[in-house]
Amino acid sequence: xxxxxxxxxxxxxxxxxxxxxxxxxxxxxxxxxSKLPSIRxxxxxxxxxxxxxxxxxxxxxxxxxxxxRHGQGAFIAESQNKPGKDEAARTIRPEAESLLVEGLRRGLxxxxxxxxxxxxxxxxxxxxx
Amino acid sequence: xxEPVIKTEGLSRAxxxxxxxxxxxxxxxAGSILGFLGVNGAGKTTTMRMLMGHLHPTGGMVTVAGGNPxxxxxxxxxxxxxxxxxxxxxxxxxxxxxxxxSKSFYSEWNSSLAESLLDKFELQNAGRYKTMSKGQKxxxxxxxxxxxxxxxxxxxxxxxxxxxxxxxxxxxQILEVACNDNTSVLLSxxxxxxxxxxxxxxxxxxxxxxxxxxxxxxLKASVRKVHIFxxxxxxxxxxxxxxxxxxxxxxxxxxxxxxxxxxxxxxxFGRQHNCLEMAKVYHMNLEDMFVEITKNVN
Numbered sequence: 001x002x003x004x005x006x007x008x009x010x011x012x013x014x015x016x017x018x019x020x021x022x023x024x025x026x027x028x029x030x031x032x033x034s035k036l037p038s039i040r041x042x043x044x045x046x047x048x049x050x051x052x053x054x055x056x057x058x059x060x061x062x063x064x065x066x067x068x069r070h071g072q073g074a075f076i077a078e079s080q081n082k083p084g085k086d087e088a089a090r091t092i093r094p095e096a097e098s099l100l101v102e103g104l105r106r107g108l109x110x111x112x113x114x115x116x117x118x119x120x121x122x123x124x125x126x127x128x129x
Numbered sequence: 130x131x132e133p134v135i136k137t138e139g140l141s142r143a144x145x146x147x148x149x150x151x152x153x154x155x156x157x158x159a160g161s162i163l164g165f166l167g168v169n170g171a172g173k174t175t176t177m178r179m180l181m182g183h184l185h186p187t188g189g190m191v192t193v194a195g196g197n198p199x200x201x202x203x204x205x206x207x208x209x210x211x212x213x214x215x216x217x218x219x220x221x222x223x224x225x226x227x228x229x230x231s232k233s234f235y236s237e238w239n240s241s242l243a244e245s246l247l248d249k250f251e252l253q254n255a256g257r258y259k260t261m262s263k264g265q266k267x268x269x270x271x272x273x274x275x276x277x278x279x280x281x282x283x284x285x286x287x288x289x290x291x292x293x294x295x296x297x298x299x300x301x302q303i304l305e306v307a308c309n310d311n312t313s314v315l316l317s318x319x320x321x322x323x324x325x326x327x328x329x330x331x332x333x334x335x336x337x338x339x340x341x342x343x344x345x346x347x348l349k350a351s352v353r354k355v356h357i358f359x360x361x362x363x364x365x366x367x368x369x370x371x372x373x374x375x376x377x378x379x380x381x382x383x384x385x386x387x388x389x390x391x392x393x394x395x396x397x398f399g400r401q402h403n404c405l406e407m408a409k410v411y412h413m414n415l416e417d418m419f420v421e422i423t424k425n426v427n
Contacts, residue, residue, distance in 0.1 A: 008414055012346045
């Protein structure tokens with residue numbers, strides 16, 4: 001598992017790592033049920049504070065990405081937390097709005113913005129292969 | 130929760146009229162790595178010396194490793210390792226001599242770690258202490274402190290004078306002892322990029338006073354630099370956020386650092402002042418935060 005942390009960006013390490021693990025799950029790199037490293041192992045590999053790793057795992061559990069089994073470790077959740085489509089759409093709506101604002105402001109058309117999204121979608125799916 | 134490893138309440142030390150440490154209260158929990166930050170003369174070294182019982186407080190109380198450092202039993206004393214800013218070993222000692230001398234003092238001495246650190250720090254052929262370079266001396270002192278298997282490590286500018294490779298090795302080792310032995314660490318450093326990789330807690334002091342103590346990740350999540358391409362009055366922004374710094378430029382831009390950023394709140398602010406599309410919000414790394422906060426506390 002390769003995870004890149006950018007220390008200069010100032011973005012919380014938790015956000016960076018949680019985002020990358022979610023990408024690995026979404027793209028199929030990590031299949032449901034697979035085991036994540038122990039907190040100690042993860043801390044050693046990434047060279048980050050073990051307390052931070054604990055918080056990363058708690059956040060992933062909270063978001064339904066992994067399950068923590070007592071004494072056994074952390075596993076990718078069998079069923080990824082799939083709320084109703086309406087709720088899911090509501091969750092991503094603000095991001096979609098700001099994306100649209102940015103795109104329109106820079107002179108892109110509706111179709112061009114949708115095309116960007118399609119390309120990004122293909123990239124994520126391509127990670128799988 | 131277990132008892133904190135360090136706990137101070139109203140800890141103070143005055144030198145004549147001057148208060149070097151002024152009513153300092155903070156805690157360090159087991160297994161935590163705390164970065165102790167402050168500009169030169171902020172009172173970091175004075176505090177650490179009081180934590181070690183090398184200097185009497187003129188006020189307040191301090192508990193370290195379960196006792197007052199002035200009343201420590203030998204056992205309590207052996208649980209705390211200290212690397213001071215200008216620590217020295219006898220000049221005739223070779224690395225092996227220093228290691229065997231320390232080994233006889235500490236019952237928990239970690240011999241295999243000593244061997245591996247001699248390698249990692251490239252000290253195998255370093256010769257006598259008096260002929261070592263500044264960096265080698267520093268590495269020797271760090272090695273001795275790490276191998277005590279102490280419950281608490283107090284380190285004053287441990288990485289000063291170390292090259293990049295040695296600093297990385299040092300950072301890895303600190304994480305390893307915190308991880309494997311649940312050792313707590315208090316360290317001061319001006320090399321904030323190293324600290325950023327290691328610590329989970331930050332305490333910032335200025336003029337002997339504690340400005341704040343927080344989880345580094347929480348701090349990074351809430352402190353933001355906000356750049357608005359419109360002139361905003363300080364009071365308008367202060368209504369929504371607690372400000373670290375605020376400035377407006379002549380050509381109508383506003384740049385501010387806020388302590389308690391929150392997307393939803395910023396959205397409301399932006400709509401109220403009609404500037405949502407004119408704003409950029411940036412994360413800040415530890416060094417940038419440190420500079421902004423210390424610049425503006427006075």
